[in-house]
Amino acid sequence: MSNESALREEIVEIGRSLYLRGLSPGSSGNISVRLDDGWLLTPTNACLGRLDPADIAKLDWQGNHLAGKPASKEAFLHRAVYEGREDSGAIVHLHCTHSAAVSCLDCLDTTSCLPPLTPYFVMRVGRLPLIPYHRPGDPQLGEAIRGLVGQHSSVLLANHGPVVSGKSLEAATYAIEELEETAKLYLLLRQQPVRPLDDEQIDELRQTFGAQW
Numbered sequence: 274m275s276n277e278s279a280l281r282e283e284i285v286e287i288g289r290s291l292y293l294r295g296l297s298p299g300s301s302g303n304i305s306v307r308l309d310d311g312w313l314l315t316p317t318n319a320c321l322g323r324l325d326p327a328d329i330a331k332l333d334w335q336g337n338h339l340a341g342k343p344a345s346k347e348a349f350l351h352r353a354v355y356e357g358r359e360d361s362g363a364i365v366h367l368h369c370t371h372s373a374a375v376s377c378l379d380c381l382d383t384t385s386c387l388p389p390l391t392p393y394f395v396m397r398v399g400r401l402p403l404i405p406y407h408r409p410g411d412p413q414l415g416e417a418i419r420g421l422v423g424q425h426s427s428v429l430l431a432n433h434g435p436v437v438s439g440k441s442l443e444a445a446t447y448a449i450e451e452l453e454e455t456a457k458l459y460l461l462l463r464q465q466p467v468r469p470l471d472d473e474q475i476d477e478l479r480q481t482f483g484a485q486w
């Protein structure tokens with residue numbers, strides 16, 4: 274099996290897992306992976322739980338369609354992340370419930386939407402900036418993302434959901450799952466006194482694990 278074939282199969286496997294666990298309802302969300310000669314992206318209006326490896330779109334870096342079905346209308350969003358973050362090997366974008374709920378809240382800290390509640394959030398996600406609302410498919414969203422992804426592997430789209438990149442598809446998936454769990458914790462704890470990690474604890478994570486915060 275070629276590397277591209279293996280990555281197509283991995284997209285299918287992870288898409289099905291995300292769907293079955295309720296993290297990508299209906300035809301929401303999209304997944305992409307970087308290749309040596311372009312990149313793969315799930316098709317437009319595709320259910321992540323019922324992907325066919327052959328249907329996954331392949332594009333070049335000019336956005337030209339090379340193979341598979343037509344790509345997601347949010348292709349420009351993925352391309353902006355890859356262009357702004359050269360170490361990104363894969364991107365996962367979901368409309369998962371708790372992260373989307375946080376994205377709808379007023380008075381968020383737009384530079385860091387979720388507090389450092391757990392070390393795993395700090396290590397896998399880092400600071401989570403908020404991208405102002407843009408309608409789905411608005412190409413200006415790509416420009417808004419491009420300005421932040423050089424410093425952040427994850428962003429939250431207002432009234433929409435998270436976009437997370439990683440060095441591999443597995444890493445991006447683990448990170449977006451951690452983000453969703455942290456969003457859930459944040460909503461559960463909103464009426465309670467909270468003790469987030471302090472600067473000293475975060476600095477220890479930087480020094481020990483290379484956390485980006």
